[in-house]
Amino acid sequence: MSETLKGKAIKGITRASRRYSEGRVCAHPECDTKLSIYNKREYCHLHAPVKFPRVRGRILPEGSG
Ligand SMILES: [Zn+2]
Numbered sequence: 695m696s697e698t699l700k701g702k703a704i705k706g707i708t709r710a711s712r713r714y715s716e717g718r719v720c721a722h723p724e725c726d727t728k729l730s731i732y733n734k735r736e737y738c739h740l741h742a743p744v745k746f747p748r749v750r751g752r753i754l755p756e757g758s759g
Pocket of ligand 1: 741
């Protein structure tokens with residue numbers, strides 16, 4: 695079985711690509727999702743903060759006034 699992996703083994707990973715610490719998990723206290731070494735975020739996909747700020751203001755009723 696291991697021969698299959700051998701054949702697909704990636705060769706020539708010598709370039710020092712930007713990597714982050716290995717074996718990191720989601721920063722969420724109750725989440726153990728492993729993060730990719732290329733993922734600069736501290737949270738997994740589920741707990742990652744939303745890029746755009748969510749408008750959480752009060753919605754003014756229409757036709758007020
Ligand atoms: Zn998470």
